Amino acid sequence: MSKRVRSLLVILSLCLSLTITGCGLQALLGNKNKTSSTKGGTETVIAVSLDEEDPNKLLITKGIDDLAKKEDVQVKYLDKSAAAKESPLKGAKVLIYQGGDEKLLKSAETEKIPVLALSQLPVGAKLVGIITPDQEKAGELMAQTLVSKVAEGQVIILQGDPSETGFQERLAGNKAVLSKYPKIIVQNIVSSPDSESVAKQGLVDFLQKNPDKVQGILAHTEKLAVLANEVLKQAQLDKKIILVGGQASVSSLERMSKGAQVGDVDTSPYLQGVNAYQWAQKVIKKESLDVNNSITSEQGEIPAKIIQVKAVTSDNLAVIQKSYTKTLESAEQEKKQTEEKDKGKKGDQASQDQGDSKKEESQAGDKQGSSNGGEKQAEGKSGDIPPGVQKVTERIKTETTREYFDEQGKVIGTEKTENEQVKTVPPEMLKQQSEQSKQSSSDQGSESGKEKK
Structure with a gap:
């Protein structure tokens, strides 16, 4: 094979190699560009409206926030003031609703x-x-804690608002256990939707009419448990009548540690927040929900995620109380940091607004100064001699004050004299003085311009 042919083959091989390599690099660059372009995107917004009276509100928000921090998600909490704004749900992809302003529900429906x-x-x-949470199971656990201490006598069930979800389920759970004890007589006291005062008065009246007969009280909510504890203390029955709650919180666990309450139910508020966030993300991404039950409502069967509950007794009180307290402290600290951060942002914005205001004032002052300068120039021009002047007079008025002092320097007399003179000035002289003044001002302006340069 000749050298010429060999050279041609080598050149062809190099060209082919460069072509293949170039395609590979182009493909890699193309993939890189595609990868980097997918990183950009708008931040997902989840709106949350919680019940302001929920004793475990901060624990629920803690569950939501802990997951939101790990992802590029903004959680927008809507209290009453925020809900009253013109577009509270602006940018939100989903609304988690526990309570609050019902207008949010209408807004969500309108905005789809x-x-x-x-x-x-x-x-x-x-x-x-x-x-x-599993409401029926919570009712069963409450009753089981009670019957472990009491087997006969009267038992009062303090029920919450009949219109609330879980009302019937908790009551059914209570009765499923208590019905097995024929010597226990159940008395139901229902609270009104807007106030617990009716339930409080009903409890006071029943205790007065049945002295030494009531053995225990089942309070469905923390608010009702607080109410029952107050009534029992006032009647000095807190050591005689057993109190069992149905919504564990830091305050109820504190009562248990002091012996004012014998049991409660851990409804896992933190896990409620976690699961609510997870479902919200699934709804946004249009993924299937991990449904484990359903709840019947006026619109039919609603897909439900039932959170497991557990009884709080003296055996596990220390562990659960520590968990609740630690989580709450962490949530409060994070809330404080967020508020301080928001306050700092507002302060920076206020400083910026103040700076802009001062800048505007400065600009306005400059304009005013320019205006005043123009007025002064106008005044200077008004001193020029009008055309056609034949005679100019100057009226000079002087006032002399003479004071007389004694040996001690005190004024013992004052004398004032006034003198007025009228003087005629030739117009040519004034005209000459005016021209000299203008020439002097022009020269000063030229020198000032040279200095600036």
Whole structure:
């Protein structure tokens, strides 16, 4: 094979190699560009409206926030003031609703934002699902704790609002256990939707009419447990009548540690928040929900995620109390940091606004100064001699004050004299003085311009 042919083959091989390599690099660069372009995107917004009176509100928010921090998600909490704004749900992809302003539900329906219920089924709302603790199981656990201490006598069940979700389920759980004890007589006291005062008065009246007969009280909510504890203390019955709650919180666990309450139910508020967030993300991404039950409502069967509950007794009180307290302290600290951060942002914005205001004032001052300068120039021009002047007079008025002092320097007399002179000035002289003044001002302006340069 000749050298010429060999050279041609080598050149062809190199060209082919460069072509293949170039395609590979181009493909890699193309993939890199595609990868980097997918990183950009708008931040997902989840709106949350919670019940302001829920004793475990901060624990629920803690569960939501802990997961939101790990992802590029903004959680927008809507209290009453935020809900009253013109577009509170602006940018939100889903609304987690436990309570609060019911107008949010109408806004969500109008703006076609999916609504996910938390522990309560809001009336008239179209829901994609609900996260709720196992209400019937909670009722059973309450009654089981009671019958472990009491086997006969009268037992009062303090029930919550009949319109609330889980009302019937908890009562059914209570009765499923208590019905096995024929010597226990059950008395139901229902609270009104807007106030617990009716339930409080009903409890006071029943205790007065049945002295030494009531052995225990089952309070469905923490608010009712607080009410019952107050009544028992006032009647000096807190050591005689057993109190069992149905919604564990830091305050109820504190009562248990002091012996004012013998049992409660851990409804896992932190896990409620976690699961609510997870379902909200599934709704946004249009993924299937991990449904483990359903709840019947006016709009039919609602997909539900039932959160397991557990009894709080003297055996596990220390562990659960530590968990609740630690989680709450962490949530409070994070809330404080967030508030301080927001306050700092508002302060920076206020400083910026103040700076802009001062800048505007400065600009206005400059304009005013320019205006005043113009006025002064106008005044200077008004001193020029009008055309056609034949005679100019100057009226000079002087006032002399003479004071007379004694040996000690005190004024013992004053004399004032006034003198007025009228002087005629030739117009030519004034005209000459005016021209000299203008020439002097022009020269000063030229020198000032040279200095600036």
